[in-house]
Amino acid sequence: MNYQSIDEANRAVIQKIVEAQPFLLDVVPAKEVIPELNGKALLHSGPSLKWENMTNPMQGSCIGATLFEGWAETEEDAKKMLESGEVTFMPCHSVDAVGPMGGITSANMPVLVVENKVDGKRAYCNLNEGIGKVLRFGAYGEEVINRLNWMKDVLGPALSKALKQIDGGLNVNVIVSKAITMGDEFHQRNIAGSVLFMKEIVPYLLTADLEEKALQEVTKFLADTDQFFLNIMMATSKVTMDSARTIEEGSVITALSRNGYEFGIKVSGLGDQWFTAPVNTPDGLYFSGYSSDQACPDMGDSAITEAYGVGGMATVAAPGVVRFVGTGGFGDAVATSDEMREICIDNNPNLSIPTWDFQGACLGIDIRKVVETGITPIINTGIAHKVAGIGQIGAGTVHAPLGCFEKALEALAEKYGVTAE
Amino acid sequence: MLYTVIKKNMYQDSVNLMLLTNHLSSTEGVDQVSVMMGTPANIDIFKNSGLYTEQLDDASPNDLCIVVDTDSESVVDQVVEGVDDFVSNQSTQSKQSMIPITRTWEMAQNKLSNANLAVISIAGEHAASEANKALDRNLNVFLFSDNVPLDDEVQLKRKAQEKGLIVMGPDCGTGILHEVPIAFANVVEKGNIGVVGASGTGIQEITTIIARKGGGISQAIGTGGRDLSADVGAITAIKGLEVLAEDPATEVIVFVSKPPAPEVRDKVVEVFKTLGKPVVAVFMGEKPREDDDNVHYAWTLEETALKALEFAGSRDADLDQLISENDGFRKMKTNPEQRFIKGYYCGGTLALEAAMIVEDAFNIDPSAEHPDGKMLEHGGTEIIDLGDDAYTQGRAHPMIDPALRVEMVKKAANNPETAVILLDNVVGYGGHEDMAGVFAPVIKEAKDQAEADNRDIVFIASVTGTEGDPQVYEEQVKKLEDAGAVVAASNAQATRLAVGIISYLDSTEPFEQANSNQAANGTDAVKELISDKPRVINIGLKGFAETIRENGGEVVQYQWAPIAGGNKRLAKILEKLK
Structure with missing residues (x-):
């Protein structure tokens, strides 16, 4: 190893995280930047898994994507095609991408392109569809497919035209460091980030030579979509953590993700390998008429935000949503972030949190600290109904299972020639 | 059946409303209840959960929509009341502990x-x-x-x-x-x-x-x-x-x-x-x-x-302090002759006590006989009870008439072998009205004379009495102290101090040097610990942390748990994986 110790290697890893210069460059059809999507292929969230292990909502998303791509005309045909193995599945993470909830991304869906100007790395994430009946929660009705088509034909191109007018792209760090002082933790709450994004993009939308109807629809959609910034934050977190991964040493978490079947983590010193354990089911607040019995097990690449140090790790930054983590008031939020800080190496100076005495957000989750203390990262998440198509039934938190950290620790011990003897 | 209540222009955050819905669900008589803002997405949720009513179509995104499924209309009022209460009283009691x-x-x-x-x-x-x-x-x-x-x-x-x-x-x-x-x-x-x-x-x-x-x-x-x-x-x-x-x-x-x-x-x-x-x-x-x-x-x-x-309780019991504050000890130490205690008492038992202590300190065999009130006579050291019959013939008891004792003190003070003069002062009804007032000028004069001769001499006194006595304890003490005497809280302490001074004068090693030797022992971190209120990391019983904080110490509670949940193998790996 090029470093004196794991601690020193970890310092290099977190240095990469702090140094990252993510810029939102463009919105393009997924197939243009992810060649693997040419042909019948779908991306999904979390570690790789087979069709039969997918949760019902994720299968629903696959059906929706198959219909959207025009590979099948009916739900039945789509299902048959997917069951037959005709469609290739691969994790978003394997192709520099991330996707929320089911994470299902297909060739013609528009994706955000975020580049780290420090090393030119790029990461991609699909666009937020808003709330209600949406593909990421497994809905695939007409309304959903129509919206996906609109996003492909209107929203994606409009954003692309707007972003291309900004020399060098849109500086994401600026929005993030402002939004964290405005009550966003970037997983459960992205209102400030979404508003700031809209504030930046609207002048360019106005000069993007859009038809009036398109302009109206796009601005209305951005105005209505409180979580629009989540997907930008996911791509940002992904590109940042992938840059950090290039150190190839140390014990820092570079990805947290789950596919409804397994929770997977990646570690800076352990390359591209997933270390997995069965997922937990989130706990939280439910819309009326729903309860935890109907909750789908934990899904989505959105936990990349926690790997970066925000989301549940930065609960203290978002007083507006702290009651998802408990009913004890703001004290619980402080306690949650304080506890998360125990498993991290440092605080991120770029992400100063006013409600945390201006400490920076958590920086660099160290798997050694996770195993030592038994404290696993807490993830803020939406909760899907376990039956496809019903959509979101609540929101809350979920802890990463300890098992994947223990497995990774064993692998790290082997890599560094450490035994328990 | 379903009852709908719409509160116009009453925006509430969705998290609050989910909490409120949970809270209201437990109301007796409520089969189902939902409280949400009237956004299109929320109206869809009402539909999906079987709580949709046509009235909801009139709701705007800024209206608070309450739908209750109940058999009894009176329950609806209860629910609405519950909503009002919740909205007007949302502050939650944080359980935040003051101890990190x-x-x-x-x-x-x-x-x-x-x-x-x-x-x-x-x-x-x-x-x-x-x-x-x-x-x-x-x-x-x-x-x-x-x-x-x-x-x-x-x-x-x-x-x-x-x-x-x-x-x-x-x-x-x-x-x-x-x-x-x-x-x-x-x-x-x-x-x-x-x-x-x-x-x-x-x-x-x-x-x-x-x-x-x-x-x-x-x-x-x-x-x-x-x-x-x-x-x-x-x-x-x-x-x-x-x-x-x-x-x-x-x-x-x-x-x-x-x-x-x-x-x-x-x-x-x-x-x-x-x-x-x-x-x-x-x-x-x-x-x-x-x-x-x-x-x-x-x-x-x-x-x-x-x-x-x-x-x-003793005044100036700290010999070290006395010595360090008093330059005269240096002069006495350099004069090897000056090593004797002279004790002139009006109280017989006090004289006996002083003699006991001195004998004990210097391993002097006590004598059974005390001729002429001499409780102790050893070398130049003497402890004399001036109340003995030998001294009271033809004059009043020294508690009343100090003249003889004044003479003896003056004489002893002029004796270059005298290091310490020990005195008692028994006050109260019947005693001299101001014994301290008599001895103060004597002491002052003796000390001044000694200084003029480039010597020093120590007067140590104790006062037997109380504040209630006509002479007033504190006033007697003050007069003696102002004159330059050391006043101890008891006769025993006065005597021990005298003994301590002689021991110091006799010791070969200068005291200051002994002191600095101790400082060099490197006890800084521990000395520092007791020099101020401790700053504590408390590992284990949390009650201890609270006690420390209540008493002004700084404290952090370290909520300890066995490493890796007690998994010895992982703990071992963690120990080495640095």
């Missing part, structure tokens, strides 16, 4: 970067390893945990010794550090008595008796019950004694333990003698030895407390 809680050493030190003490009360099998980590982080250790193996205790204490730190315990039940009680401790006033003890309840009994009698405690340092064993060798006890010797708040040192291993006892007793402060020691279960210089032995805890109080 952490889960790792690293964060504990982040939260209290200048911590200087770890209080450890976790299970014994894990205690030693955490105590080692504390020492590695240059923290002193208060180890409340019991069942710590003897080998571990020895290892920890030696390590602490090397690092200039102290390990109190294991099985250390109590402590008081700069007014902050640690673990099981009583609320006692701050005072000038410092305690080192190998017995928690022993310390508690002694400190509480002292407190009840109006005395106070500077520090109480527990050592753990095995500290005075041959294996441990009193490492902590000695360190504790040394820091108390240097602690300006401590004027009297109390030591309590079971009888130590013989070789350890000798070591500890030797340390007692070097402390330069009165030491009251009790080795429980052992008959007290004879007092030796500054070291006094007691038999019971009560006796220990009372003896300590006796020294603690």
Whole structure:
């Protein structure tokens, strides 16, 4: 190893995280930047898994994507095609991408392109569809497919035209460091980030030579979509953590993700390998008429935000949503972030949190600290109904299972020639 | 059936409304209830959950929509009332503790970067390893945990010794550090008595008796019950004694333990003698030895407390201070002739007491006969009862007529062999109306004369009386002190002080030098610990942290749990994976 110790290697890893210069460059059809999507292929969230292990909502998303791509005309045909193995599945993470909830991304869906100007790395994430009946929660009705088509034909191109007018792209760090002082933790709450994004993009939308109807629809959609910034934050977190991964040493978490079947983590010193354990089911607040019995097990690449140090790790930054983590008031939020800080190496100076005495957000989750203390990262998440198509039934938190950290620790011990003897 | 209530323009955050919905669901008679803002997405949720009514179509996104499924209309009012209550009273009581809680050493030190003490009360099998980590982080250790193996205790204490730190315990039940009680401790006033003890309840009994009698405690340092064993060798006890010797708040040192291993006892007793402060020691279960210089032995805890109080109450009992503040001692020390005490008493029993103490200190065989009131006559030292018949023939008792005593004092003061003149002053009805007023000019003149001769002489007096007496105790004391005399709280203390001065004058090593030798022993971290309220990382019982905070100490609670949940294999890997 090029470093004196794991601690020193970890310092290099977190240095990469702090140094990252993510810029939102463009919105393009997924197939243009992810060649693997040419042909019948779908991306999904979390570690790789087979069709039969997918949760019902994720299968629903696959059906929706198959219909959207025009590979099948009916739900039945789509299902048959997917069951037959005709469609290739691969994790978003394997192709520099991330996707929320089911994470299902297909060739013609528009994706955000975020580049780290420090090393030119790029990461991609699909666009937020808003709330209600949406593909990421497994809905695939007409309304959903129509919206996906609109996003492909209107929203994606409009954003692309707007972003291309900004020399060098849109500086994401600026929005993030402002939004964290405005009550966003970037997983459960992205209102400030979404508003700031809209504030930046609207002048360019106005000069993007859009038809009036398109302009109206796009601005209305951005105005209505409180979580629009989540997907930008996911791509940002992904590109940042992938840059950090290039150190190839140390014990820092570079990805947290789950596919409804397994929770997977990646570690800076352990390359591209997933270390997995069965997922937990989130706990939280439910819309009326729903309860935890109907909750789908934990899904989505959105936990990349926690790997970066925000989301549940930065609960203290978002007083507006702290009651998802408990009913004890703001004290619980402080306690949650304080506890998360125990498993991290440092605080991120770029992400100063006013409600945390201006400490920076958590920086660099160290798997050694996770195993030592038994404290696993807490993830803020939406909760899907376990039956496809019903959509979101609540929101809350979920802890990463300890098992994947223990497995990774064993692998790290082997890599560094450490035994328990 | 479904009832709909729409509250116009009443925006509430969705999280609040989900909490509210949960809360209302438990209302009796409610089958289902939902409270949401009237956004299109929410109306869809109403539809999906079977709570849709046509009235909802009239709701705007800024309207609060309540739909209740119930058999009884009166329940609806109850629900609406519940909504109003909730909306108007949303502040939640934070359970936030004032004591920061952490889960790792690293964060504990982040939260209290200048911590200087770890209080450890976790299970014994894990205690030693955490105590080692504390020492590695240059923290002193208060180890409340019991069942710590003897080998571990020895290892920890030696390590602490090397690092200039102290390990109190294991099985250390109590402590008081700069007014902050640690673990099981009583609320006692701050005072000038410092305690080192190998017995928690022993310390508690002694400190509480002292407190009840109006005395106070500077520090109480527990050592753990095995500290005075041959294996441990009193490492902590000695360190504790040394820091108390240097602690300006401590004027009297109390030591309590079971009888130590013989070789350890000798070591500890030797340390007692070097402390330069009165030491009251009790080795429980052992008959007290004879007092030796500054070291006094007691038999019971009560006796220990009372003896300590006796020294603690004394004015200027601190010989060191007296010597360091008084340049005249240097002159006396350089004159080898000047080594005698002259005691001129009007009280016979007081004279006898003084004689006893002097005899004891200098190993003089007491004589059965006291001709001419001479209670003691040895070399140039003499203690005389001027109330003896030999002196009262033809004149009044010296309590009434001071003339003879004045003559004798003047004579003694002019004698170059006299180092200390001891006097009593018995006041009260029937006595001289102002004995101090008579002696004050005599003392002043004698001291001035001595200074003119490039000498010095010490007057030590005690006043037997009270504030209620016609002469008024404090006024008598003040007159004597203003004249340059040292006034002790009792005759015994006055005499001990006199003896102490002679011992100092006789000692070969200059006192200042002895003092600086002690400072060089490298007890800085421990000295620092007792010089201010402790800054504590509390590992284990949370109640201890609360006590520390209530008493003004800074504290962080380290919510300790076994490494890797007790998985030894992973713990081992973690230890090496650095």
